[in-house]
Every structure is written in structure tokens, then in C-alpha cells.
Amino acid sequence: MTDMHWLFEQVAAPDETARAAAVARQNELTKPPGSLGRLETIATDFAAWQGDAKPELARIGLAVFAADHGVAARGVSAFPQAVTAQMVANFAAGGAAVAVLAREAGAEMTVVNLGTVAPTDTVPGVLNHHLGPGTADFTQASAMDRATLADALSTGAAQVDAGLSLFIGGEMGIANTTSAAAVFAALAGLDGAATVGRGTGVDDAGLANKQAAVDAGLARHGARWQDAPPPEAALAALECVGGFEIAALTGAFVAAAQRGVPVLVDGFISSVAALAAVRLNPGVADWLMFGHRSAEAGHARVLDALGATPILDLDMRLGEGSGAMTAVATIRAALAVHAKMATFTDAGVANSA
Ligand SMILES: Cc1cc2ncn([C@H]3O[C@H](COP(=O)(O)O)[C@@H](O)[C@H]3O)c2cc1C
Numbered sequence: 001m002t003d004m005h006w007l008f009e010q011v012a013a014p015d016e017t018a019r020a021a022a023v024a025r026q027n028e029l030t031k032p033p034g035s036l037g038r039l040e041t042i043a044t045d046f047a048a049w050q051g052d053a054k055p056e057l058a059r060i061g062l063a064v065f066a067a068d069h070g071v072a073a074r075g076v077s078a079f080p081q082a083v084t085a086q087m088v089a090n091f092a093a094g095g096a097a098v099a100v101l102a103r104e105a106g107a108e109m110t111v112v113n114l115g116t117v118a119p120t121d122t123v124p125g126v127l128n129h130h131l132g133p134g135t136a137d138f139t140q141a142s143a144m145d146r147a148t149l150a151d152a153l154s155t156g157a158a159q160v161d162a163g164l165s166l167f168i169g170g171e172m173g174i175a176n177t178t179s180a181a182a183v184f185a186a187l188a189g190l191d192g193a194a195t196v197g198r199g200t201g202v203d204d205a206g207l208a209n210k211q212a213a214v215d216a217g218l219a220r221h222g223a224r225w226q227d228a229p230p231p232e233a234a235l236a237a238l239e240c241v242g243g244f245e246i247a248a249l250t251g252a253f254v255a256a257a258q259r260g261v262p263v264l265v266d267g268f269i270s271s272v273a274a275l276a277a278v279r280l281n282p283g284v285a286d287w288l289m290f291g292h293r294s295a296e297a298g299h300a301r302v303l304d305a306l307g308a309t310p311i312l313d314l315d316m317r318l319g320e321g322s323g324a325m326t327a328v329a330t331i332r333a334a335l336a337v338h339a340k341m342a343t344f345t346d347a348g349v350a351n352s353a
């Protein structure tokens, strides 16, 4: 499956009539105008996405995409590569942080393994779509070829059910903060020093090593995206220095927007995938909400590049979709007050003079 034309198919604009009706309702609720702050804009954004002045969070979908990274051979993670497949089993068994949070939030979780060094074929509850034992080390070769990238993008897209009221993408892949930093550097014209963080917790020497790995990848592959138009630059960056799970997230985000499903973006890695999705198809930007600001150095810069203000800032730096899943409670609160508060007329409360 190498056809990528679907990526460029149109994304509908959110419904501005429904947004205006929701804004009008907010102004009739028994509170000073604007006093619920971001809870108000969260509710009015959902109204525009659902085409309904009283939106509801009926079905939340979480897809956790996992894959291994050849660049792990450069010693860029504090953990061994075997952890990726072990965590895939932990997601499926319900013991990973995001699995617990998804249960609490009432979300439907799927776990997709796109290619790890250790197979997970016999693990119950895992969807295996094996593209290889992980990417190649991008300091030595292209992370993947174009056909594999196309497969990863459409595998991500296939996880987004058009009936969802919200989609969250999670990821697991030892060394993927290095790959995500390289993709971000490629898309934003930055270097390793500006994009790399400590990930699972590398020390100062490890951090310098990660920066060197990113810079080596940029030096090796930079000609592939430097003068390319944004969509081709995004594809080249994902292909040369990305990861199977990062590409799957990108494909899922594009497909969600095309299907009218809003996306709640997680941390550093997911936000880099969201930036790639927006470069591929700018209309995607209208369907993104950001769950949290990760403590991973570099996330704030990605958020700036996207013009995004996330809901939460809790010093989390886990990935998996955990920050986004934690923000679901805030969205539920926003939609509940929007739908259930009394209006000034209902309650007989005097409105402003
Ligand atoms: C037990 C464990 C669970 C995780 N869940 C998410 N990550 C996170 O850490 C990894 C990225 O960090 P780095 O680039 O430093 O390897 C990704 O798998 C990410 O999802 C985890 C990492 C570990 C060790």
C-alpha cells in the first residue's frame, strides 16, 4: 500500500454556526462572562467540531502505537530496547500508566505493534502489523523506505473510527525521543541542541550523545527536505529520521481530521507527529487540541511552532498518551458545566447591568 494521495484529501472546517450558538449559551450561563476561562473555549471548540451547541464526549478512542528504533544502538536511551515489546504486553494487560488512565476516563484502547525487535505475536490483545524489527539507525541509513512509510501512515489512519467524539494517539518506542527530535529539527530548521531532551532520563553525557546523533542524522539526510515543499519535507523527514509509530500517529491525526474526529495531542513525540500532519495537510490544525506540556525539553518549542496552548502542565514526561488522557477529565468538566449550568433566565439571577 504505497498510495499516499489520501493524506492530501480535504479536511472540512469546523462548524462556526454551532460555535457561535455555544458562545451565546456560555454568555447566558450564571457566571460573569469569560469566568470559566479555558473551560469555555474547550466547550465551544467541541461544539464547532460536533456541529452541536451542546456537545457530548460519547466515545473516546486511544490507539497506542509501538515500534523500535535503530538509533537506540547509539546509546541514546536510559533503557534497553527490549522494554518496547515488554511494554506492549503491559499495555495489553492493562498495567501501563495510560491503560489505567484510559480505564478511568472510559476510553476504548487499542495497542498496535508496528515492529519491535522482540515479537509480540502471541500476546493477547495486540494488533501486530509488523513492518520490520524496528527502523534502521538514521545516523547510518534512512530509518525506513517510502513504501514502509506509506504503510505506517495508513496503519495509523485505520485506527480512527469516524464515530469517535475524540481520538488520542499514544506511543511506545525506546529511543523515540531522539527520532522525534530529529523530525522536529528537520521540520523547524533547528539542530540537536534545540530539540533534544533527556527522554527516559539520560545524564549529561547521554544528552550530548543524543544531540550528536540528531546532528549526524540531519547532516546525512538534510538534502532530502531542505528545499522541498512542506508536504514532501514532512514525508522525507519521517522516512529518513522518523519511526514507524511516529508515522502511524501522523497518519492517524490526518485521518481523524478528515473524518471529523477531533484529536487530543499528548506530549513531545505526539506533538512532533501533529506538526508533521499539519505540514502534510494544513486543515488538520483546526481539529487539534493539546492535552499537556511535557517536561521533555523541546516540547515547548513544538507547541510554539503549532501555536498551541495545552490544557495541563503537570511536569509529566512519559508519553504513551498519558498526558492527553489526564486532560480528558478537564474536557468532561468543561462539557458538563456548558450543558448543565442554569442560565440567568432559568435561575432568576440578574444579569450584568
Ligand atoms: C518502562 C517505560 C515505559 C514507558 N512508557 C513510555 N515511555 C517513553 O519513553 C520512551 C522514550 O524515551 P527514550 O527516547 O529516552 O527511550 C518512549 O517509549 C516513550 O513512550 C516509556 C519508557 C520506559 C522505560
Ligand SMILES: O=C(O)c1cccnc1
Pocket: 177, 199, 200, 266, 267, 268, 269, 270, 294, 295, 296, 299, 316, 317, 318, 319, 320
Ligand atoms: O513527552 C513525551 O512524549 C515523552 C517524554 C519523555 C519520554 N517519552 C515521551
